[in-house]
Amino acid sequence: MNAPPLLVGLAVLFWGWQADLLAFAAPLAALLEGARLVKARWDFSDADYGRIWTLCVVLFAGVAVYAFTSNDGAGAVGSFFNTNNPAVRNNAMTQGTRAVLVFIRWLPFVFVPMIVAQAYGRRERIDLAVFSGLVRRLRRLRPSAERSPGVNVAMPFFSICLTGAAAANSRGPGFFIGLSVLLCWALWPRRSKRYPVPVWLGLAAVVIAMGFFAARGMLQLHRVVEMLQAEWMAGMFNARGREGSESVTSIGKHGRLNLSGRVVMRVDPGPGVHEPPLLRTSSFDVFRSPVWSANRRTFAEVLGGTEVTTWTLLPGKAPGNELTVHVSLAKSSDALSLPPGTGELRNLPVAEVRTNRFGSVIVVETPGFVSYVARYGPGATLDGPTNESDLVVPPAERMAIGGIAEELNLASFTPAEKLKAVAQFFARHFSYTQNLETDRSAPAGETPLATFLMRQRAGHCEYFATATVLLLRQAGVPARYATGYSVDEKDRGRGKGYVVRERHGHAWCLAYVGDRWVDFDTTPGIWRAGEYQRGSSWEPVRDWLSRMWFEFSRWRTQQSGIRPYLIGMVAVSAAIIIIRLVQKRQWRRAGTTAETPGRATMRLGEDSEFFEIERRLGTLGHVRDPGETHIAWLARLESAELDTRGLCELHALHSRYRFDPAGLDTAERAQLRSRAAAWLSTQSATSKSGTSETTARA
Amino acid sequence: MTNELALARDVFHRIAANVELVMRGQHASVRKLLAAFASGGHVLLEDFPGTGKTTLAKAVARSIDAQFKRVQFTPDLLPSDILGVSVFNQRDQAFHFHAGPVFANILLADEINRASPRTQSALLEAMGEGQVSVDGERRELTEPFFVIATQNPVEFRGTYPLPEAQMDRFAVQFTLGYVAAAEEVAILTAQAQEHPLERIKPCASLAEALTLKHAVKQVRVSEELKRYMVDLAAATRTAKGVQLGASPRASLALMKMAQALALFDGQEFAGPEQVQEMAVPVIAHRLVMEPQARFSGLTARGVVEEILKQTPVPA
Structure with a gap:
């Protein structure tokens, strides 16, 4: 199927319009349609087409890399397989889909060399063996097998353009209208000429309307399915909110805690920071065993600082310390892990930063991998003022907590002394373990926390943090439960900074002492060593892979994108192919060469007026079949009782004009012209009465 | 129309009219047969027995004042029966070539598919190149050389289908088919006394036939x-x-x-x-x-x- 004029050019323009690539598409469309005006043709061999196809494949790879890197698609795909967290998985899937969409959007660009080569090449069709190694192999095995005539790449390119335009997803009415117009134009030359044009147009309109309503229906179906899926996901996994509305602790569970050694982030302390502090993700004030949750958790938006990438969280604070955090964030929104008293965030290219009174910082529309600088120092924090919920001890825990508080005689101390006493209490009598045995001596109805405080006196950070918070509250010190990460494993791979793994996740207590919130960690320091020893045997390999990805991501962000490099690579390979192509070929003027000239040049007498007559008769329903000669056609008309007087003589002239290489002399040419004109004028004069006659007969 | 072409066309029509005296209602077949003759191609007529294949061939042959030979192909026919054979003459102690029927201007190979493929193939060189090689010696055939072969449909008993190489040597193959009833009545009337073939006189000379062939190329x-x-x-x-x-x-x-x-x-x-x-x-x-x-x-x-x-x- 050959493309009708302007179709491919219009499709390219349409794609450019929809995909916002008009600057690229407009010259391309001009180039493609210009081939109809330019007579010069390039003489490509099969090998040349093969090279052009290779070029297309190189471009394909380039665009694929571009699409996946620009959207962190590869990282998303990696994390899809790397995690069990359904939320992360879901997110990875959306990112992967987005990368594929970007890729399809650029797809027409990939095949530009092929379509240009066909437009400016001598061949109308390109051999299948150019595209497929399988065909080439089959040819070698069975040289005698019949060959297909090849493919005209115009129509496939047309469909790729439409697909690319669809992937751009511009959501305007322009897409549907443009698509309908283009498809109608593509089908226009293929319509049956036996039916009048209005019938065809009417049918096309009906089909377009059906398509429109079907698309609307699909959209609604999509929405329904999407909602069902969301419900299903929620019911299936009981997904935890990413923004830290609550924290489900393992308090009350027995057996060993299994935490992964996956690297979550890397931290580079700034100058003067010797021991990095705990990085807090969020804090909570309400304990309902075993869940800590945040009460009245409303977020406030932080306006951007002097630059778009600098965000001032605490105006007026001049923090003295710096910490650089390298982390992969979820695209839509994610919570940051920050040192206490963070006043300013730098180098954070996100759309929005939100904070709440629990010190959580949420960033929206992240670029994926970020390396932000957190400036922090002692003093003010993001945490809001205390309220009554910071002093509540759940009734179930009151007995045990109250007992300990009385034993320590906390009520008589100043707040600072209370903290000291609690810290001493835990340091003296408690030990750290991740492997909790079931205590059979515990009476029924005793809460796990009470068991921890009264009998076992061993547990992990969540026990220590929860117990500390409640003890302080009992003693009248406002306290909250904080979660985040402890930074203490040196990054041996890089030789500097720290690496933070999933199992470095930590919980501690926030205490309100001296008009400010301070970190108060009572978990025995031994847990760090214990955590460190428990890496699995293949962790080094995973660390190495993680570091490679980290280095790649960081390099990419620092270099303001990998695109220039990739485009450079693609350009170099493309240049090599083009040079190889040009070296041996030269432009040849069609018609001046002695070799088989193009079909267009050997058609004589194309301007014969007899064609006008044929067209006129065609509009009256007397269409000539493509395989029917004029004489056979005229004979058929005559047998259909049509007046063909004079046409036979006229055809004799036309026939000589068309098929006699000697052609007509000027007088005969003029005769053909005048007689055809005369026939046409008499025909149109009698057509009115004639048509009614014909219809009456029909 | 130039003089030469007009002349050639005249010859064409004369022969056609002459042949159609015998072959009634077969205008299209005569056209094709004569076109093949004029363009230097050979003709294979395939049809059921009794449709006038041989008559048509004979009529054309007789219309042109040329040397005409006819070979009836049979299963025991040998290549030498067509091409000719060298015979040893005792008297002058030498081989003398006795030319076969192929050395003619118009050769009618009747029922060609009754002979074995070996004999059929004897005509390959003659038809393709206008020459024959006998006993390693090349002999040119005279111009014009025109073969009209007839064959019964391949499905008939006792026939050997022609090999495709031999088929390819024939420029055209067509069937005569049965004529309309009125024409058939006319045929009966015409043949009541004598066969009209007997009355056919040559209407074109060999030289005119050659001009015709030359004109086609123009x-x-x-x-x-x-x-x-x-x-x-x-x-x-x-x-x-x-x-x-x-x-x-x-x-x-x-x-x-x-x-x-x-x-x-x-x-x-x-x-x-x-x-x-x-x-x-x-x-x-x-x-x-x-x-x-x-x-x-x-x-x-x-x-x-x-x-x-x-x-x-x-x-």
């Missing part, structure tokens, strides 16, 4: 039409159900036949009508159909007719 063919003929032949090579498509010899024959027909029609150039008229008789017999397609009722003739319909004709 008929012009446009590039576009050549391309059309090549497209037709090429289409048979990829057509469904065809094992072996038409050779370039087929498109060449098609062009020559179209030229001859154009001359017959009084044109100085060949047109698409002539090409379409000759496409089936020139191409169909060269196609080898796949057995599967044959059993499903697909014929070579049908394939070519379909191709004619599908290929856009230059108009």
Whole structure:
């Protein structure tokens, strides 16, 4: 199927319009349609087409890399397989889909060399063996097998353009209208000429309307399915909110805690920071065993600082310390892990930063991998003022907590002394373990926390943090439960900074002492060593892979994108192919060469007026079949009782004009012209009465 | 129309009128046969017995004042029976060549598919190159050399189908078919007293026949039409159900036949009508159909007719 004029050019323009690539598409469309005006043709061999196809494949790879890197698609795909967290998985899937969409959007660009080569090449069709190694192999095995005539790449390119335009997803009415117009134009030359044009147009309109309503229906179906899926996901996994509305602790569970050694982030302390502090993700004030949750958790938006990438969280604070955090964030929104008293965030290219009174910082529309600088120092924090919920001890825990508080005689101390006493209490009598045995001596109805405080006196950070918070509250010190990460494993791979793994996740207590919130960690320091020893045997390999990805991501962000490099690579390979192509070929003027000239040049007498007559008769329903000669056609008309007087003589002239290489002399040419004109004028004069006659007969 | 072409056309029509005295209602067949003669091609007539194959061949042969020989092909016919044989003469102790019937201007090979393929192939060189090699010696045949072969349909008993190489040597193959009832009555009337073939007198000399052949070559063919003929032949090579498509010899024959027909029609150039008229008789017999397609009722003739319909004709 050959493309009708302007179709491919219009499709390219349409794609450019929809995909916002008009600057690229407009010259391309001009180039493609210009081939109809330019007579010069390039003489490509099969090998040349093969090279052009290779070029297309190189471009394909380039665009694929571009699409996946620009959207962190590869990282998303990696994390899809790397995690069990359904939320992360879901997110990875959306990112992967987005990368594929970007890729399809650029797809027409990939095949530009092929379509240009066909437009400016001598061949109308390109051999299948150019595209497929399988065909080439089959040819070698069975040289005698019949060959297909090849493919005209115009129509496939047309469909790729439409697909690319669809992937751009511009959501305007322009897409549907443009698509309908283009498809109608593509089908226009293929319509049956036996039916009048209005019938065809009417049918096309009906089909377009059906398509429109079907698309609307699909959209609604999509929405329904999407909602069902969301419900299903929620019911299936009981997904935890990413923004830290609550924290489900393992308090009350027995057996060993299994935490992964996956690297979550890397931290580079700034100058003067010797021991990095705990990085807090969020804090909570309400304990309902075993869940800590945040009460009245409303977020406030932080306006951007002097630059778009600098965000001032605490105006007026001049923090003295710096910490650089390298982390992969979820695209839509994610919570940051920050040192206490963070006043300013730098180098954070996100759309929005939100904070709440629990010190959580949420960033929206992240670029994926970020390396932000957190400036922090002692003093003010993001945490809001205390309220009554910071002093509540759940009734179930009151007995045990109250007992300990009385034993320590906390009520008589100043707040600072209370903290000291609690810290001493835990340091003296408690030990750290991740492997909790079931205590059979515990009476029924005793809460796990009470068991921890009264009998076992061993547990992990969540026990220590929860117990500390409640003890302080009992003693009248406002306290909250904080979660985040402890930074203490040196990054041996890089030789500097720290690496933070999933199992470095930590919980501690926030205490309100001296008009400010301070970190108060009572978990025995031994847990760090214990955590460190428990890496699995293949962790080094995973660390190495993680570091490679980290280095790649960081390099990419620092270099303001990998695109220039990739485009450079693609350009170099493309240049090599083009040079190889040009070296041996030269432009040849069609018609001046002695070799088989193009079909267009050997058609004589194309301007014969007899064609006008044929067209006129065609509009009256007397269409000539493509395989029917004029004489056979005229004979058929005559047998259909049509007046063909004079046409036979006229055809004799036309026939000589068309098929006699000697052609007509000027007088005969003029005769053909005048007689055809005369026939046409008499025909149109009698057509009115004639048509009614014909219809009456029909 | 130039003088030479007009003259040749006149010769053409004279012979046709003469032949049609005998072959009633077979105008199209006579046209094709004479076109083949004028363009230097050979003719294979295939039809049921009694449809006038031999009569047509004889009528043409007699209309031209040329040397005419006839060979009745039988299963025991040998190549030497056609080409000739060298006989040792005791008297002068030397071999003398006795020319066979192939050394004639018009050769009627009657029931060619009754002979063994070996004998059939004896005609290959003669038909292809206008020469024969006997005893390692090349002998030229006289101009014009025109073979009219007749054969019964291949499905008949006691026949050997012609090998495809031999088939390809025939420029055209066509059937005469049964004539209309009125014509058949006329045939009966005409033959009541004597066979009209007996009354046929030569109406064209050998020299005139040669002018005719020369004139055909002057008929012009446009590039576009050549391309059309090549497209037709090429289409048979990829057509469904065809094992072996038409050779370039087929498109060449098609062009020559179209030229001859154009001359017959009084044109100085060949047109698409002539090409379409000759496409089936020139191409169909060269196609080898796949057995599967044959059993499903697909014929070579049908394939070519379909191709004619599908290929856009230059108009």
